[in-house]
Amino acid sequence: MDKFAIVMEDVVKNFEDVTAVNHVSLHVASGELFGLLGPNGAGKTTTVNMLCGLLKPTSGSVFVGGYDVQKENVKVKELIGVCPQETATYPYLTGIENIELFGNLYTLDRKTLSARRDMLLEKMGLAQDAKRKVEKYSGGMKRRLSIILALIHNPQIIFLDEPTIGMDPQSRRAVWDFMQELKREGKTIFLTTHYMEEAEILCDRVGIIDYGKLIAVDAPKKLISKYGVANLEEVFIKLTGRKIREEV
Amino acid sequence: MKFQRVKALTSKEIKKTIREPAVLFMIFLFPIVFVLAFGMSFGGLGGSTQPVYALGVVNMDQQNTANYTLHFIDALSATKILSVQIYVDNQTAQDDLSQGKVQAVMLIPDGFSQSLVSYNAVPDDPSQWVNVTVSLYLDKGSIVATQAIPPIIQQVLDTFTNQDRQTVLTPVSLQIASYVETKQTSAFEFMAPGMFTFASIFLIMMVAQSFTQDRENGMMKRIRTTPTTPTEFMTSQIISYMLIALIQAVLVFAAIHLIGFKPNVDFSAYALAFVFVLIFSLSNVGFGLITATVAKTSNAATGLSFLFVLPQLFLGTFVGASLSSAAQTASKFVPSYYVTDALTSLFLRGAHVTSQTVLFDFATVTASCILILAAGIILYAKYYRI
Numbered sequence: 001m002d003k004f005a006i007v008m009e010d011v012v013k014n015f016e017d018v019t020a021v022n023h024v025s026l027h028v029a030s031g032e033l034f035g036l037l038g039p040n041g042a043g044k045t046t047t048v049n050m051l052c053g054l055l056k057p058t059s060g061s062v063f064v065g066g067y068d069v070q071k072e073n074v075k076v077k078e079l080i081g082v083c084p085q086e087t088a089t090y091p092y093l094t095g096i097e098n099i100e101l102f103g104n105l106y107t108l109d110r111k112t113l114s115a116r117r118d119m120l121l122e123k124m125g126l127a128q129d130a131k132r133k134v135e136k137y138s139g140g141m142k143r144r145l146s147i148i149l150a151l152i153h154n155p156q157i158i159f160l161d162e163p164t165i166g167m168d169p170q171s172r173r174a175v176w177d178f179m180q181e182l183k184r185e186g187k188t189i190f191l192t193t194h195y196m197e198e199a200e201i202l203c204d205r206v207g208i209i210d211y212g213k214l215i216a217v218d219a220p221k222k223l224i225s226k227y228g229v230a231n232l233e234e235v236f237i238k239l240t241g242r243k244i245r246e247e248v
Numbered sequence: 249m250k251f252q253r254v255k256a257l258t259s260k261e262i263k264k265t266i267r268e269p270a271v272l273f274m275i276f277l278f279p280i281v282f283v284l285a286f287g288m289s290f291g292g293l294g295g296s297t298q299p300v301y302a303l304g305v306v307n308m309d310q311q312n313t314a315n316y317t318l319h320f321i322d323a324l325s326a327t328k329i330l331s332v333q334i335y336v337d338n339q340t341a342q343d344d345l346s347q348g349k350v351q352a353v354m355l356i357p358d359g360f361s362q363s364l365v366s367y368n369a370v371p372d373d374p375s376q377w378v379n380v381t382v383s384l385y386l387d388k389g390s391i392v393a394t395q396a397i398p399p400i401i402q403q404v405l406d407t408f409t410n411q412d413r414q415t416v417l418t419p420v421s422l423q424i425a426s427y428v429e430t431k432q433t434s435a436f437e438f439m440a441p442g443m444f445t446f447a448s449i450f451l452i453m454m455v456a457q458s459f460t461q462d463r464e465n466g467m468m469k470r471i472r473t474t475p476t477t478p479t480e481f482m483t484s485q486i487i488s489y490m491l492i493a494l495i496q497a498v499l500v501f502a503a504i505h506l507i508g509f510k511p512n513v514d515f516s517a518y519a520l521a522f523v524f525v526l527i528f529s530l531s532n533v534g535f536g537l538i539t540a541t542v543a544k545t546s547n548a549a550t551g552l553s554f555l556f557v558l559p560q561l562f563l564g565t566f567v568g569a570s571l572s573s574a575a576q577t578a579s580k581f582v583p584s585y586y587v588t589d590a591l592t593s594l595f596l597r598g599a600h601v602t603s604q605t606v607l608f609d610f611a612t613v614t615a616s617c618i619l620i621l622a623a624g625i626i627l628y629a630k631y632y633r634i
C-alpha cells in the first residue's frame with residue numbers, strides 16, 4: 001500500500017450556489033486515524049463523498065489507496081468501507097439480513113461472512129437484536145448497524161461520517177474502542193465529527209474545516225499547545241471566533 | 249457480473265415486496281380481489297353502438313343458378329353491420345377465425361342455390377324442397393359477435409324464403425345448423441385474458457417507489473460505495489420484478505380459474521401466456537424507471553406512475569372491454585394491448601402458439617418492452633447514478 005492512504009490536491013466542490021469545499025489539500029498516511037472536524041455545513045460530508053467516489057470534484061484530484069478515485073473507481077470501491085452520515089439501512093430487513101446483503105455485495109465467502117458478521121454484531125452490541133427487523137431499531141442501534149455494514153468486508157480504508165451522532169455514551173465508547181482496535185490492525189480511518197472530545201481522544205491528527213476551508217491540520221495536542229488553550233473547542237474559537245456547536 | 253451480488257439484491261427486493269403490507273396488498277391482493285369482485289359481479293355485456301363485424305364467407309355452391317349465392321352475400325353486406333370477406337377455402341377462413349381476423353365464418357354449402365330454386369318453385373310443398381344447411385362458425389372470444397351475428401344472418405336468409413307475405417306459415421328449410429363453436433362465452437371469460445395484464449401493470453408503481461425510496465433513504469448511494477456495478481443492480485431489479493410478475497400471473501390464474509375460466513387449450517398455450525407476462529414486466533420496470541426519474545420523491549412517484557398505469561389499464565386490459573373506435577386506435581400504442589390480444593387468441597380463439605397473430609403480438613410485445621426498458625434505464629442513468 002501507498003505511504004498515503006488518502007490524498008487531496010487542491011480540491012474544490014461547488015454546488016449551484018455554494019462552495020462546499022474550497023481548495024482543500026490533505027494527506028492522510030496509511031494506518032492513520034484522521035478526524036475532520038467542523039460545524040454543520042462546513043463541508044465534511046461533501047469531502048467524504050468525493051473521497052469515496054460519490055461526488056466528482058469541481059476541480060483538483062483525489063486519490064485513495066494510491067488510485068485516482070475518478071479514474072479507478074472500481075479499485076477504490078474494493079478498498080474502502082463507507083458509513084454514510086444518514087443511517088442508510090434497509091428497514092424491512094433484519095439486522096443480519098442487512099449485514100449479509102452487504103457481505104454478498106463485497107462477494108465474501110460464506111464462512112468469512114458469518115465469522116465477520118458474528119464478530120461485528122458482538123463488538124457493536126447488536127447480537128441480541130440481530131434477528132429483529134431494522135424498522136424496530138432505535139436510532140442508536142441503526143447507527144451501530146450502519147457501522148457494521150461499512151466494516152463487513154474488513155476494508156483497509158474506512159470512512160465514517162459522524163458515526164456517533166445521537167448515540168448514548170455507552171455505545172459511543174464501544175465505537176471509540178473499536179476504532180482504536182481497527183487502528184491497531186493498521187487500518188486507515190477517516191472520521192468526520194463535530195464532537196471535540198471525540199476528535200481529541202481518538203485522532204492521530206485532526207483537520208479543522210470551516211466554510212469549506214481547511215484552516216488547521218495537526219495532532220490535537222500540537223494544536224492545543226500551539227494556540228495555548230485547554231482543548232480543541234478553544235482552538236476552534238481562537239481560529240474562527242465562534243463556538244463549533246452553536247447551531248446544534 | 250457477479251451472480252452473488254445479483255442474487256443478494258434480488259432476494260432483498262423480493263423480501264421487501266413480501267414484507268411491506270402496502271406493497272403486498274398492491275401487488276398481490278388488490279389484483280386478485282379485483283378479479284374476483286369483477287368476475288362475480290359482471291353479468292351482462294356492454295353492447296356498444298353497432299360495430300362492424302367481419303364475416304368470412306366460403307362459397308361451396310357449385311351450380312350458381314339464379315345467382316342466389318351472390319344475392320345472399322350482397323344482402324349480408326347491405327346490412328352494414330357485417331363486412332363480408334370471401335374465402336376460397338375453408339381452412340384459410342378457419343385459420344383467420346382462430347386468430348381473430350374475422351369474427352365468424354359462414355359456409356355456403358353446395359346446393360344452396362338449388363335449394364332456393366326448389367323452394368321458389370313450390371313454396372307450399374316442403375316435401376319437394378332440397379334441404380341444405382348453412383354452417384356458421386363463431387369467435388368464442390367475441391361475445392358481442394356471438395350474439396349479434398347469427399340473428400342478422402337468419403334475418404337475411406328469411407328475406408329469401410319468405411318473400412311472399414302470404415306464405416308466412418311456410419316452414420323454412422334453410423337453417424343455420426352448424427355452430428361449431430356455439431358455446432356462449434361469458435362476459436367474464438371474455439375479460440379473463442386481460443386480467444393477467446391488469447395485475448402486472450401495477451408493478452410500474454412499485455418499481456417507481458422502490459427506486460425513489462432507496463434514493464430518499466440513502467441506500468442508492470450506499471450501494472454505490474460498494475463494488476456493485478450498475479449492470480448488476482439493474483439485473484437484480486429486472487429479475488425481481490419478473491419473478492413478482494410470474495407469481496402475480498399464477499395467483500391471477502388461480503383466481504380466474506376459481507371463477508370458472510377453464511380454457512380448453514394445451515400446455516404450450518399456458519407456457520406462452522406466462523412468457524408474455526414475463527416479457528411484459530420488462531416494460532413495467534422501464535415505465536417505473538421513467539417515473540422514478542421524473543418524480544423527486546416517492547410520494548410524487550406514486551401519483552406520477554398513474555400516467556403510465558391508466559392508459560395501459562384502460563386501453564390494454566379487460567377494463568376497457570368495449571372501446572370507442574378512437575380508443576381502439578390508441579390502444580395499438582400500448583404494449584398491454586398486444587399481451588391481452590395474444591392471450592385472447594390463445595385462450596379463447598384456440599389459436600396455436602405459432603399462429604401468425606400470436607407471433608406478431610409476441611414480436612410487438614418483445615420489441616416494445618425492450619425499448620421501454622432501455623429508455624427507462626438510459627433516462628434514469630442520465631439524471632441519477634445507479
Ligand SMILES: Nc1ncnc2c1ncn2[C@@H]1O[C@H](COP(=O)(O)OP(=O)(O)O)[C@@H](O)[C@H]1O
Pocket residue numbers: 015016018019020038039040041042043044045046047
Ligand atoms: N447536493 C447539494 N446541493 C447543494 N448544496 C449542497 C449539497 N450538498 C451539500 N451542500 C451544501 O454544501 C455545504 C456543505 O455541506 P456538507 O458537506 O453536508 O456539510 P457537513 O457535512 O460538514 O455538515 C452546505 O452549505 C450544504 O448546504
Ligand SMILES: [Mg+2]
Pocket residue numbers: 041044045046085161162
Ligand atoms: Mg455532514
